Amino acid sequence: MTRKLPTFLSENENGLWMTEDERENLKIDYRIKEIIFEEKSPIQHVMILDSYSFGRMLVLDGIVQTTSIDGHIYNETISHVPLNIHPNPKKVLIIGGGDCGVAKEVCQYSSVQQIDVVEIDQVVVEACRKYLPEVSGGLSDPRVRFIFEDGVNYAQNSPAIYDVIIVDSSDPIGPAEVLIEKNFYRSLFNALKEDGLMVCQSQSPIFHGEAMEQIFARIDDIFPKTKMFTAVVPTYPGGLWSFTLGSKKYTAPNSVRIRELDTLYINEQLLESCFALPEFMIKQLSFR
Numbered sequence: 001m002t003r004k005l006p007t008f009l010s011e012n013e014n015g016l017w018m019t020e021d022e023r024e025n026l027k028i029d030y031r032i033k034e035i036i037f038e039e040k041s042p043i044q045h046v047m048i049l050d051s052y053s054f055g056r057m058l059v060l061d062g063i064v065q066t067t068s069i070d071g072h073i074y075n076e077t078i079s080h081v082p083l084n085i086h087p088n089p090k091k092v093l094i095i096g097g098g099d100c101g102v103a104k105e106v107c108q109y110s111s112v113q114q115i116d117v118v119e120i121d122q123v124v125v126e127a128c129r130k131y132l133p134e135v136s137g138g139l140s141d142p143r144v145r146f147i148f149e150d151g152v153n154y155a156q157n158s159p160a161i162y163d164v165i166i167v168d169s170s171d172p173i174g175p176a177e178v179l180i181e182k183n184f185y186r187s188l189f190n191a192l193k194e195d196g197l198m199v200c201q202s203q204s205p206i207f208h209g210e211a212m213e214q215i216f217a218r219i220d221d222i223f224p225k226t227k228m229f230t231a232v233v234p235t236y237p238g239g240l241w242s243f244t245l246g247s248k249k250y251t252a253p254n255s256v257r258i259r260e261l262d263t264l265y266i267n268e269q270l271l272e273s274c275f276a277l278p279e280f281m282i283k284q285l286s287f288r
Contacts, residue, residue, distance in 0.1 A: 030051045030054065032051050033052060034050045035049055046123050054068065054070065055068030055134065060170060065099060065170060073232070074233050074236075078201060081253065084254055084271055085197060085254070088163070091161055092163065093118065093191065098117075098119040107143065115143050116147055118151045119148060121148075151167075161193065163193055166199055169201065196247075197246065204241060205230070213284055213285060216244050219246040224247070229277075
C-alpha cells in the first residue's frame with residue numbers, strides 16, 4: 001500500500017521533495033532522503049525528515065523549525081547572549097523549545113540550578129530527543145523539568161522566580177500569535193525577578209519587518225531596557241534573523257564565561273558584535 005504523503009511532500013523523478021510555503025509569497029524546496037518520524041499530535045503535524053542539504057530537520061505543519069546543520073546557530077544565539085548578560089542566572093524558563101536545543105545549551109552553565117521547559121506538544125520533545133540528537137543532544141540533565149502546557153497560561157500564573165526567560169517560539173501565525181501580544185510580555189515581566197531579563201526571536205528583518213517592529217515596540221513599552229541582536233541562520237527565510245532582549249537591569253554582555261563553553265557558533269567576538277545592527281534595521285526601529 002502506498003504511503004499517503006502530506007500536501008507539502010511530493011515525489012518526482014528526482015526523488016522526494018518537501019516544499020515550505022512562506023506565507024504564499026516564497027516557496028523553498030528541500031530534497032529529502034527519508035521520512036524518519038511522522039505523527040499527528042493533538043496540536044500539530046510533526047515530522048523528522050532527513051534532507052540532503054541540511055541533514056535531519058524538525059518540520060511542524062510543513063514548516064522547518066530547526067536542522068542538524070544550522071540549528072546550533074539559532075540555539076546558541078538565543079541562549080548564550082542572555083545567559084552572558086545576566087551575572088548569575090540560577091532559574092531559567094524556556095517557553096517552547098520542544099526540540100530541546102535551547103535547553104541543551106543552557107545546561108552548560110553550572111550556576112543554573114533549574115531549567116523549566118514549557119512546551120505544549122509532548123510529541124515534539126519525544127521525537128527530537130530520539131530522532132534529532134544533533135539538536136537535542138538526547139537531553140537528560142536532571143535540572144531540566146518539562147511542563148507540557150500552554151506557555152501563555154504558565155507565564156500568567158508564574159510567580160517572580162526566574163532570572164532569565166527564553167521564548168523559543170514558532171512563527172507568530174495562528175495560535176502562536178498570542179506569543180507576541182503585549183499581555184504575554186507583561187506576564188513575562190512579572191515572572192522575572194527584579195533583575196531578570198527575557199529574550200525572544202523576533203523574525204526576519206527582511207521578510208517580516210512589520211512583525212519585528214511590533215515585537216520590539218511591545219517589549220520596549222514594558223521593559224526598562226530593550227535591545228535587538230541578530231544572527232544568520234541559513235534555514236530561515238532571508239538568512240538574517242532578529243532577537244529582542246527585554247531587561248529590568250542588565251544589557252552589557254560579559255564575554256568571560258563564553259570561553260568555558262562548548263560552542264560551534266557563538267564566541268567572544270560574536271557576543272559583543274551581535275548587537276551591531278545594519279542601517280536599515282536601525283531606521284526600522286527608530287533607534288536614533
